[in-house]
Amino acid sequence: MFKILSNHIIAPEIRKIEIYAPEIAKRAKAGQFVVIRVDERGERIPLTLVDWNPNKGSITLVFQEVGVTTKKLGRVKKGKYILDVIGPLGNPTEVKNYGTIVGVGGGVGNACLLPVMREFKRAGNYTVSMIGARTSELLILEDELSEVSDELYIATDDGSRGYKGFVTDLLKRFLERRRPDLVYAVGPTIMMKVVSSITKPYGVKTIVSLNPIMVDGTGMCGACRVIVGGKLRFACIDGPEFDGHQVNFDALMNRLRMYKEEEELALSLLEKSIKR
Ligand SMILES: Cc1cc2nc3c(=O)[nH]c(=O)nc-3n(C[C@H](O)[C@H](O)[C@H](O)COP(=O)(O)OP(=O)(O)OC[C@H]3O[C@@H](n4cnc5c(N)ncnc54)[C@H](O)[C@@H]3O)c2cc1C
Numbered sequence: 001m002f003k004i005l006s007n008h009i010i011a012p013e014i015r016k017i018e019i020y021a022p023e024i025a026k027r028a029k030a031g032q033f034v035v036i037r038v039d040e041r042g043e044r045i046p047l048t049l050v051d052w053n054p055n056k057g058s059i060t061l062v063f064q065e066v067g068v069t070t071k072k073l074g075r076v077k078k079g080k081y082i083l084d085v086i087g088p089l090g091n092p093t094e095v096k097n098y099g100t101i102v103g104v105g106g107g108v109g110n111a112c113l114l115p116v117m118r119e120f121k122r123a124g125n126y127t128v129s130m131i132g133a134r135t136s137e138l139l140i141l142e143d144e145l146s147e148v149s150d151e152l153y154i155a156t157d158d159g160s161r162g163y164k165g166f167v168t169d170l171l172k173r174f175l176e177r178r179r180p181d182l183v184y185a186v187g188p189t190i191m192m193k194v195v196s197s198i199t200k201p202y203g204v205k206t207i208v209s210l211n212p213i214m215v216d217g218t219g220m221c222g223a224c225r226v227i228v229g230g231k232l233r234f235a236c237i238d239g240p241e242f243d244g245h246q247v248n249f250d251a252l253m254n255r256l257r258m259y260k261e262e263e264e265l266a267l268s269l270l271e272k273s274i275k276r
Pocket residue numbers: 033043045046047048049062063064065066067068069070071108111112210211212213214240256257260263264266267
């Protein structure tokens with residue numbers, strides 16, 4: 001059992017949670033994730049390690065309440081326990097001095113961008129972060145990202161904060177003027193697809209952190225299969241980061257839609273049981 005040290009809302013339907021998990025906190029690296037299970041009847045879901053403190057023995061996750069498991073996790077109060085936290089899983093980000101790195105985040109992906117940009121900055125890179133959200137209310141971790149970025153650009157779909165439009169528009173404009181050594185993108189699959197298509201003609205190396213459905217997170221179940229460079233790969237053990245120019249994003253988007261009906265049914269059952 002894993003104790004919840006804190007659990008609060010940081011934006012509508014987005015929560016930051018701190019969990020006592022000393023063994024994971026000791027070994028965590030940027031780019032890795034954990035698989036959690038709230039209770040014995042619950043599903044396993046992957047969440048990115050956003051921060052960790054080996055002295056305190058804690059790990060920090062940021063998640064959007066989109067379905068049954070994330071909603072259940074949101075309701076576990078400080079001092080209570082969840083059943084499983086397995087990790088750190090996945091390959092850490094390859095952190096080295098590339099030169100100039102542009103990190104592109106969208107939605108809750110901005111939280112996943114934070115540890116990666118922090119490590120890139122520590123390795124001596126010039127870091128440029130571009131973060132986007134639907135509206136200013138949903139923009140998360142702006143101050144934290146600002147601390148690890150030499151330049152920070154913001155886009156909101158409705159123009160309530162920063163540039164009015166998509167974060168990918170900011171990237172397009174940037175590439176017209178400057179040529180980074182690496183682009184790193186994490187967020188909605190469609191955003192990572194667009195980022196990769198923008199950087200390809202410029203020949204800028206592009207890493208994306210993929211978010212397929214995962215079950216065990218250890219290469220056993222095949223749920224997280226993705227096609228990269230025409231080959232079948234498992235995001236949990238071969239990724240979650242891949243060369244964006246090689247990823248078959250359409251296949252990934254189709255797989256993400258596969259359980260839509262079941263997910264909607266499970267959510268409506270959870271909502272009914274809460275109302276009772
Ligand atoms: C390596 C990895 C790291 C992740 N890190 C984070 C994170 O730090 N914070 C966070 O909020 N989410 C993260 N995700 C996505 C997260 O795992 C899903 O949102 C979660 O599994 C949804 O579970 P649920 O039961 O609440 O919702 P479900 O009922 O399973 O799904 C509800 C809705 O979310 C969509 N969805 C389901 N699974 C995913 C997925 N893997 N990616 C995108 N959309 C999905 C469904 O299509 C559906 O529309 C990560 C995914 C991966 C693979």
